[in-house]
Amino acid sequence: MTGQDLVVAEGLTKRYDVRGRGTLTAVDGVDLRIEKGTTLALVGESGCGKSTTGRLLLALERLSAGKVTIDGDSVHGLGKRELRALRRKMQPVFQDPYDSINGRMTVEQIIAEPLRVHGFAGDLAGKVGELLDAVNLASALARRFPHELSGGQRQRVAIARAIALDPEFIVCDEPVSALDVSVQAQVVNLLRGLQAERGLTYLFISHDLALVRYLAQRTAVMYLGRIVEEGPTALVFADPRHPYTQLLLAAAPRPRVRARDKVAATVRSMGELPSPLSKPSGCAFSSRCPLATDRCREETPALRVLPDGRAAACHYAETAQVGAA
Ligand SMILES: Nc1ncnc2c1ncn2[C@@H]1O[C@H](COP(=O)(O)OP(=O)(O)OP(=O)(O)O)[C@@H](O)[C@H]1O
Ligand SMILES: [Mg+2]
Structure with a gap:
């Protein structure tokens, strides 16, 4: 990495107690780094923990474990005044503007x-x-x-409103998915323009892979609370090394179908998403992976850096190739 990392998350973990059903680990030991002035996209199917990750980075929610720093300063465990000062540096933009603006x-x-x-x-x-x-x-x-x-x-x-205080970091959580397609491009280009003018750093959460490809220098793919692949967007899209990423990207481009529905359809073809309350042993994707072996069901693969610089959490990342349909 050439530039300086503005946002660094280590071992980011969020557990929710679900009454009567045990503990749900929504975010499970996530490491992320976002270089200043760049965009990291976070993708993965509904419920995998993207929004929770975004909220943890902004200290809008308490961590169960781990650490987040922005510009070297720890974001969690601060007093009210310190947190308020830090809030100037980081802002959210949500899918529904009514989540961040008061209608009255x-x-x-x-x-x-x-x-x-x-x-x-x-x-x-x-x-x-x-x-x-x-x-x-x-x-x-x-x-x-x-x-x-x-x-x-x-x-x-x-x-x-989000840029009013000259923040450095913005979490964009599906900022255009509620908008008409004709308007989406304008808002996306606005975000891009503001980034270029102001040197903003973005975490861009989206179901729209075409948009991710257009906007993000790096992409992280999440599955059941963990990052399963991360690297330069061009590399991840051209030659995904995790079977989950391969299936996610295999969605046929059908422009008239909303991106979220497109991803949902591809993912349905992989079979039922396990409940985050009872993840499969070993690799969490093993229950749906067409390439899974006994080793996958027993041994959780670590997220490891491959020779080309991207990271993947698959025992067979070097050779894995699911039906290239
Ligand atoms: N406050 C909460 N209490 C209990 N469980 C929660 C809470 N918030 C989120 N979860 C659970 O954590 C998991 C991750 O949720 P999250 O909203 O981060 O997913 P997501 O990737 O943003 O999904 P989507 O694409 O639908 O927005 C889900 O299983 C969700 O049900
Ligand atoms: Mg979400």
Whole structure:
């Protein structure tokens, strides 16, 4: 890695107690590094732990074990004041803008709120105007309410709010999957433009593999709470080495089908996803993997770095090839 890693997660673990059913390990010892100014995509089927990982990186949830640092500073276990100071550096953009904006506030109030909370001393209206401009929204929208805006405009407001305090790191959790396809590209290009102008670092969570390929320098693939493959996006997409990644990418490109449905269909063909409450022994993917051997069912494969620099958690990563349909 040439540049400097802004975000480093080590042994990231999140367990939930599910009443009467035991402990659900949603994130299970995840290591991640995101180089400053770049995008790491996080992909994998529904329920594998992507959003939980994003929330843990932002300290929106408590860790069960592990460590997260941003710019070398630990993100968890801080007092209120320290955490507030650190929050300036890292922000979320969610799928549904209503998760991060208050529907009863005007656009101006929504964007100004984080500035107020952090004691911004300058010209607030002027600053809001600059931020609207940065996300390509007309200043006339400042007095509107979220319900008066289109979905794309609302997501732009959420992005303006997220960048208000000049953060370094943004977790984008399916930021365009709720938008019309025609609007998605505009919002994606806005995110890309802001990254280039401001040197932002992104974790980009998405079911849309075409988008991931377009946006992310590196891609991490998650299965039942663990990273099963990670590396430069071009390498992972051109020659996936984990059977799960191979099956995930085998989804036939059908542009009219929503990406989430596409992934769901391919994944259904692999058979039932095991419950995170009762993961198979050995490799967690062994119950669905067409190449699984006795060794896979007994011995959990470590995520290991291959000679080409990408990492894969498969005993047979060098040779694995599932039906290239
Ligand atoms: N607060 C919670 N209490 C109990 N279990 C939870 C909680 N939050 C998440 N989980 C479980 O943790 C696992 C991971 O959930 P998560 O939302 O991170 O998945 P995801 O990869 O973001 O899925 P999706 O693609 O559907 O958004 C799931 O099994 C989920 O049911
Ligand atoms: Mg999610």
